[in-house]
Amino acid sequence: MVRIRDLRRIDAYLYEIPPSFRPDMRVPARFYADAALIDNILGDRSLEQLVNTATLPGVVNHVLAMPDMHQGYGFPIGGVVATALPDGVISPGGVGYDINCGVRLLASQIDVEAIRPHLDDLASMLYANCPSGVGKGGPVKLAAGELDQVMEKGARWAVQRGFGSAADLERTEEEGCLAGADAQKVSTRARDRGKGQIGTLGAGNHFIEVDVVDRVADDAIARRLGLFAGQVVVQIHCGSRGLGHQVCTDYVDLFQKAVHKYGIDLPDRELVCAPLSSPEGRDYLAAMKAAANYAFANRQVLVYHIRHAFEQVLAGKLNHHHLFQVYDIAHNMAKLESHRVGARMVEVCVHRKGATRAFGPGSDVLPPVYRDIGQPVLVPGSMGTSSWVLVGTEGGMSQAFGSTCHGAGRTMSRHQAKRSVQGPALRRELEAAGIRVRAGSMAGLAEEAPAAYKDVDRVVDVVHEAGLARRVARLAPLAVIKG
Amino acid sequence: MSTRFEEVEHTADRALRIYGRNLTELFVNAAAGMNSLLVAGVFGDAGRVAKRIELEAGDAESLLVAWLSELAFWAETESLIFNWFDFMELSPARLVAVVRGAPVQALDKHVKAVTFHNLAIGRHPEGLVVTVVFDV
Numbered sequence: 001m002v003r004i005r006d007l008r009r010i011d012a013y014l015y016e017i018p019p020s021f022r023p024d025m026r027v028p029a030r031f032y033a034d035a036a037l038i039d040n041i042l043g044d045r046s047l048e049q050l051v052n053t054a055t056l057p058g059v060v061n062h063v064l065a066m067p068d069m070h071q072g073y074g075f076p077i078g079g080v081v082a083t084a085l086p087d088g089v090i091s092p093g094g095v096g097y098d099i100n101c102g103v104r105l106l107a108s109q110i111d112v113e114a115i116r117p118h119l120d121d122l123a124s125m126l127y128a129n130c131p132s133g134v135g136k137g138g139p140v141k142l143a144a145g146e147l148d149q150v151m152e153k154g155a156r157w158a159v160q161r162g163f164g165s166a167a168d169l170e171r172t173e174e175e176g177c178l179a180g181a182d183a184q185k186v187s188t189r190a191r192d193r194g195k196g197q198i199g200t201l202g203a204g205n206h207f208i209e210v211d212v213v214d215r216v217a218d219d220a221i222a223r224r225l226g227l228f229a230g231q232v233v234v235q236i237h238c239g240s241r242g243l244g245h246q247v248c249t250d251y252v253d254l255f256q257k258a259v260h261k262y263g264i265d266l267p268d269r270e271l272v273c274a275p276l277s278s279p280e281g282r283d284y285l286a287a288m289k290a291a292a293n294y295a296f297a298n299r300q301v302l303v304y305h306i307r308h309a310f311e312q313v314l315a316g317k318l319n320h321h322h323l324f325q326v327y328d329i330a331h332n333m334a335k336l337e338s339h340r341v342g343a344r345m346v347e348v349c350v351h352r353k354g355a356t357r358a359f360g361p362g363s364d365v366l367p368p369v370y371r372d373i374g375q376p377v378l379v380p381g382s383m384g385t386s387s388w389v390l391v392g393t394e395g396g397m398s399q400a401f402g403s404t405c406h407g408a409g410r411t412m413s414r415h416q417a418k419r420s421v422q423g424p425a426l427r428r429e430l431e432a433a434g435i436r437v438r439a440g441s442m443a444g445l446a447e448e449a450p451a452a453y454k455d456v457d458r459v460v461d462v463v464h465e466a467g468l469a470r471r472v473a474r475l476a477p478l479a480v481i482k483g
Numbered sequence: 484m485s486t487r488f489e490e491v492e493h494t495a496d497r498a499l500r501i502y503g504r505n506l507t508e509l510f511v512n513a514a515a516g517m518n519s520l521l522v523a524g525v526f527g528d529a530g531r532v533a534k535r536i537e538l539e540a541g542d543a544e545s546l547l548v549a550w551l552s553e554l555a556f557w558a559e560t561e562s563l564i565f566n567w568f569d570f571m572e573l574s575p576a577r578l579v580a581v582v583r584g585a586p587v588q589a590l591d592k593h594v595k596a597v598t599f600h601n602l603a604i605g606r607h608p609e610g611l612v613v614t615v616v617f618d619v
Contacts, residue, residue: 093599192560204619249597253548270598270602410495411494414495414496
């Protein structure tokens with residue numbers, strides 16, 4: 001266990017566990033927190049998991065965790081780990097089972113007061129249009145061979161099928177398609193799990209949420225993103241469904257042998273990895289990209305269903321109910337990027353597991369429309385609480401491989417949450433606060449109770465004050481749709 | 484053996500500590516434990532659907548992950564819950580079993596994956612014990 005005496009405070013919000021803490025550490029382990037969050041972080045095994053990631057071959061600078069960090073499996077949630085090419089490793093567990101789990105933000109021109117009379121109908125229509133729940137399939141049927149196109153073209157496939165527009169693609173990380181995806185590296189079982197699930201939400205902590213912009217922290221940047229106070233917006237949080245889960249399962253299993261082949265000694269079998277230059281490492285990267293593209297396509301089809309729901313409920317009643325896309329980000333991904341290591345710019349593989357890419361202004365991978373303001377970052381809070389829109393900064397580039405937090409972060413186990421919160425009572429509480437809830441499972445609702453999570457405002461304060469990202473606007477929930 | 488499995492607190496996911504007098508009982512109890520996550524309460528109609536499962540792995544822990552992953556796959560794709568298990572062969576490297584069960588109307592929980600996190604089958608006074616973390 002890591003204790004408070006093992007920590008070295010580097011500045012107001014940054015702590016370090018030095019490599020002397022454990023002989024197998026190759027680099028320091030750093031994390032961002034304030035005084036209150038430290039207690040949460042020391043309360044589970046997330047720091048031990050972070051230290052374990054510091055043992056990975058080829059790891060550079062330091063391993064990092066964001067203030068929403070909590071215990072996961074293998075890597076901690078909130079972890080950021082970069083390994084140097086060509087022989088540094090890639091770890092499927094460092095991406096997680098829900099490859100390219102991410103968040104998309106859509107915005108309307110509707111004022112919150114105008115939509116209130118229609119919220120019940122809108123919540124019900126969104127629940128009806130967007131399939132959710134365990135293993136639920138969707139209405140989109142794929143022709144023979146079309147799943148390969150989904151995996152190799154991502155959201156571009158969805159736009160070609162009429163589920164969105166070029167403007168949506170422009171405002172999606174990687175324009176909704178990672179180059180180098182190879183569907184042939186994805187197993188038959190993964191295909192079986194994914195072929196019927198395009199355009200579905202799933203269960204767990206995934207959701208669709210209708211929100212209002214309740215606070216603008218940076219008016220100039222908010223306007224550039226098309227956001228204003230009182231505006232109705234929609235968040236989507238989901239990923240690559242069963243296909244991505246199976247890709248990770250397949251490669252974690254395969255890599256159990258690869259670590260012996262390459263003589264890699266690890267403190268946890270979930271950290272299994274292979275050199276990026278190896279056939280196993282290249283195969284996983286190509287399969288991971290295929291699953292990530294599936295996730296981009298999945299969110300794009302959900303956008304279509306959501307726009308249709310707005311049209312069905314609001315046409316003839318409210319003008320300007322079209323939803324435009326603000327941005328789409330991934331928060332479970334490994335990406336090849338160029339970052340400063342010592343005095344040099346080096347090609348590295350950045351694993352972000354429950355962490356968001358947050359590139360600062362000027363990065364040429366950002367769409368031209370946002371290049372001068374930095375990458376939009378979407379940070380959903382827990383159900384019933386705020387979410388945030390941020391932008392990436394130069395500080396994030398220099399400190400954290402261009403990364404920031406991804407959410408509020410759990411503090412309470414799902415088991416404990418279910419024991420202390422009753423789903424129906426929570427639903428009544430949220431409804432009493434004016435938040436419409438449509439959920440397939442009351443037990444699932446209880447697991448996602450706000451009390452089970454950290455205060456997202458505090459998490460965002462830390463990344464803002466630490467210079468990892470800048471606050472732009474806060475969102476408050478109006479309606480929540482869950483599986 | 485009085486306790487077949489018990490839940491262990493885990494911040495984000497679900498973890499079970501599973502017991503068995505031998506490898507066969509450990510695998511049966513692991514399946515029963517995962518079933519308790521997938522479906523609350525009892526489920527009937529055992530034996531309506533049967534499947535033969537053959538798996539190979541490099542060691543007993545990998546085989547346990549493969550076994551539970553197989554059952555989670557049928558739960559996700561066909562809502563099938565198996566609660567009767569007949570092992571024709573079970574060694575740390577290979578498993579052949581016939582499983583029987585039935586579809587359920589709805590699953591309470593989605594097991595996305597069975598992880599290798601700190602996975603090690605160990606000994607305890609009455610036999611074997613292992614803790615499995617499920618990504619949910």
